[in-house]
Amino acid sequence: MSRTGSIASQRGFTLIEMLVVLGVLALVTAMILPMMTGTQSKADVDAAARELVAALRSTRNLAMMHGHSEAFLLDTGSGTFRAGKDGAPQRVSGNVRLALVTATQEQISDKAGGIRFFADGSSTGGGVKLAKGKVHDQVLVDWLTGRVSRGDGTHAAAR
Numbered sequence: 001m002s003r004t005g006s007i008a009s010q011r012g013f014t015l016i017e018m019l020v021v022l023g024v025l026a027l028v029t030a031m032i033l034p035m036m037t038g039t040q041s042k043a044d045v046d047a048a049a050r051e052l053v054a055a056l057r058s059t060r061n062l063a064m065m066h067g068h069s070e071a072f073l074l075d076t077g078s079g080t081f082r083a084g085k086d087g088a089p090q091r092v093s094g095n096v097r098l099a100l101v102t103a104t105q106e107q108i109s110d111k112a113g114g115i116r117f118f119a120d121g122s123s124t125g126g127g128v129k130l131a132k133g134k135v136h137d138q139v140l141v142d143w144l145t146g147r148v149s150r151g152d153g154t155h156a157a158a159r
Contacts, residue, residue: 048096053139072116074098101128
């Protein structure tokens with residue numbers, strides 16, 4: 001038997017096949033690893049908090065621009081919110097659990113209520129607590145200034 005015949009009959013993987021397999025493994029690992037370490041929960045809570053901060057600030061700006069009170073409305077049961085009376089309802093992303101802390105007169109039901117902003121920028125005050133898994137965060141509204149701020153979710157996770 002010739003030397004070339006024995007080499008041709010041997011079976012193995014080519015370099016390209018090995019690189020494709022390694023690429024697929026890297027892709028699968030990159031997709032699964034964040035879900036296993038809680039990074040996805042943190043990203044979901046962070047995104048939801050940013051959405052709520054933007055909507056609250058928008059509601060405050062509307063009240064100050066139009067010269068009358070405007071309410072940020074939140075339904076914790078459905079995870080939807082609205083910035084002002086004419087704002088389109090939006091859903092909080094990432095299946096994040098929400099809890100509203102607000103003045104009694106701003107509560108619509110046990111799962112819905114609002115935070116009202118006045119023409120001078122002040123508000124009824126309150127906040128929204130966000131949670132997904134072991135990750136927690138909060139968005140706060142100062143009643144005197146109407147300032148919207150965010151709690152630090154990294155420390156709240158330990159509570």
